[in-house]
Amino acid sequence: PEVEGEEGQRPVLKLVLRPREVISVTRGSSFVTLYPEDTFRFTSGVDRHKEAPVIGKQWFSWCMWEDMHYRYSLGDARPFLSSPQQAIGMREAGWLQAGVDGVVMVAHGERWYDTDLVRHEDEPARRQMQDLIGHLALLARSGHSGLPAGHIVCYDADPELFAAFLARVLESCGPEDWVPLRDIMGPSRPVDYEALMDSVLGSPDEFEEDEGTEGEEGEEGEGAAAAYGGGEGEEEDEEYEGAQEGDGEDEVEEGEYE
Numbered sequence: 001p002e003v004e005g006e007e008g009q010r011p012v013l014k015l016v017l018r019p020r021e022v023i024s025v026t027r028g029s030s031f032v033t034l035y036p037e038d039t040f041r042f043t044s045g046v047d048r049h050k051e052a053p054v055i056g057k058q059w060f061s062w063c064m065w066e067d068m069h070y071r072y073s074l075g076d077a078r079p080f081l082s083s084p085q086q087a088i089g090m091r092e093a094g095w096l097q098a099g100v101d102g103v104v105m106v107a108h109g110e111r112w113y114d115t116d117l118v119r120h121e122d123e124p125a126r127r128q129m130q131d132l133i134g135h136l137a138l139l140a141r142s143g144h145s146g147l148p149a150g151h152i153v154c155y156d157a158d159p160e161l162f163a164a165f166l167a168r169v170l171e172s173c174g175p176e177d178w179v180p181l182r183d184i185m186g187p188s189r190p191v192d193y194e195a196l197m198d199s200v201l202g203s204p205d206e207f208e209e210d211e212g213t214e215g216e217e218g219e220e221g222e223g224a225a226a227a228y229g230g231g232e233g234e235e236e237d238e239e240y241e242g243a244q245e246g247d248g249e250d251e252v253e254e255g256e257y258e
Helices: 084-092 123-139 159-172 193-201 204-257
Strands: 015-017 023-027 030-035 040-048 056-063 105-108 150-155 178-180
Touching (some): 056 123, 123 150
Antiparallel strands (some): 030 150
């Protein structure tokens, strides 16, 4: 939408970069690739199955208009390291100026060094996506969007590869590729955001119904159990008394026979 400007300024439309061709950078098996699409979609893959089995191989995909807000999907993903040795090496190289306790998830073979720091099973993939989006923000200019429209897929990428990808995007796009944000189609499928939130947080109405149902079921169950238990007890008592009487008669008969 147009933004109201101050006196002497004219309102402008918020623009977004929409590449029209596939853009990709690679380094060995690592890559970052953008596929043209009228939405903001990201997919991140991480493979650490050899040095950190607890991380293994994982993928995570997120779309701005289809999934939970960035704050809940990506914002809380912590940095991660593949081993304690990597943390020590980074400290000695001067890349870490303090400890990693309470800040960075450190993999230790089949487990995490501190499991209390883990918030998502696929947190490393989420963190890599968070880094990607942070680098893409550098494309923003004059108040316009930094995230380009499209589906961006990254695999085992790092800041160096992200920087190379940004340079390739700028080389491949021109002024004509900046289009009004309102021209972007948005979600590729209709999304019921209220239902999406209910699926995660639960609907208050459902909780009330469940509580009422549980109460009714409890009362019915107790009544049925009491009725069933009472009937069964009476039958058992009658059978037991009859059996006792029968046993007595048998004993008398046996005595008479003897």
